[in-house]
Amino acid sequence: MSNVLGRFLGHRDVFARFLNALSKGQLHHAWLLHGPSGIGKATLGFEMARAYLCEKNRHSPPAHEACGTCHVCHMMAAGSHPDFLQVEREWDEKKKRLKRDVHVGQTRDLLSFLSLSGSQSERKVVLVREAGQMNAQAANALLKGLEEPAPGSLLILACEDTMSVPVTVRSRCLLQALAPLGDDECRSILCDMGLDGEVLEFAVKLADGQPGKASPLTDADVADALLDWERLTRDMSRADIGHLQGWISRHVRQIPHALLVDVVLNQLEGVMQENGNFHAFDTLMAVAHDLAAWPVEVARRTLNPASTLLAHMLSLRIALRAFENTLGSR
Numbered sequence: 001m002s003n004v005l006g007r008f009l010g011h012r013d014v015f016a017r018f019l020n021a022l023s024k025g026q027l028h029h030a031w032l033l034h035g036p037s038g039i040g041k042a043t044l045g046f047e048m049a050r051a052y053l054c055e056k057n058r059h060s061p062p063a064h065e066a067c068g069t070c071h072v073c074h075m076m077a078a079g080s081h082p083d084f085l086q087v088e089r090e091w092d093e094k095k096k097r098l099k100r101d102v103h104v105g106q107t108r109d110l111l112s113f114l115s116l117s118g119s120q121s122e123r124k125v126v127l128v129r130e131a132g133q134m135n136a137q138a139a140n141a142l143l144k145g146l147e148e149p150a151p152g153s154l155l156i157l158a159c160e161d162t163m164s165v166p167v168t169v170r171s172r173c174l175l176q177a178l179a180p181l182g183d184d185e186c187r188s189i190l191c192d193m194g195l196d197g198e199v200l201e202f203a204v205k206l207a208d209g210q211p212g213k214a215s216p217l218t219d220a221d222v223a224d225a226l227l228d229w230e231r232l233t234r235d236m237s238r239a240d241i242g243h244l245q246g247w248i249s250r251h252v253r254q255i256p257h258a259l260l261v262d263v264v265l266n267q268l269e270g271v272m273q274e275n276g277n278f279h280a281f282d283t284l285m286a287v288a289h290d291l292a293a294w295p296v297e298v299a300r301r302t303l304n305p306a307s308t309l310l311a312h313m314l315s316l317r318i319a320l321r322a323f324e325n326t327l328g329s330r
Ligand SMILES: [Zn+2]
Pocket: 054, 055, 056, 066, 067, 068, 069, 070, 071, 072, 073
């Protein structure tokens, strides 16, 4: 079972708390898991659902992690358990992107799902992976289910920021904070995802405690391109613009924008510690700040990613050169 445990390593204390409450028959009917993106909130929620539904935990305490071998565990692995429902934003076929919100129709569906008695047992679970994306109507509808929970029902909500969930919903849930992971835990999870060698160490640094952030590196093409990008931007003030331009035109549409920005910002950390001219430092910070905002700007204003990224990289090279020159003059 070590591969299963590895998937939420780092939140063992929270999972133990869940199992303890389940053993004592004191399980809260609604959990709100909150913390930064990519740390495994939904993964932990899924493990909680598996443990709750597993046949081995149905009768005699103490409760354990899901056995992985019973009929229920097989159905969960196949994504076909009739008493388990996951809710996230729907795909908008017309706009070819995820809808902006989890909408009220989805909340009503999940409430009627929870109100029916389970087909395998008395237990039913709903996992709302993007609870922070519920619009006001959806959250309002959810209140009813929280006030009058159906027997045997378990609702698990996951969100980054508790403030994105209305206080009326929040106050009826058991709030459970999840923290970013340490590098060793992060490495072990990324290793479980199949990363090794140079890519693994690169991913650990990039993840910075949030392994989900580095999960695109499990695609070997993405990993190769990002390692290339890391080499090209390592000595940014002397970076070859032709090479940068070539890389950008080949890869910018396939590589998650936030990741390629993180690679560049990580490279700047050392320079930022240097004690240079204040004005030049200020300019460099402003340029880095604009670059950090670029992924959101591209999405929001539908900018051309290649030309705008290249412009940011040129500004960065100029600002870095100016700053480094002030170091040399000391
Ligand atoms: Zn089982």
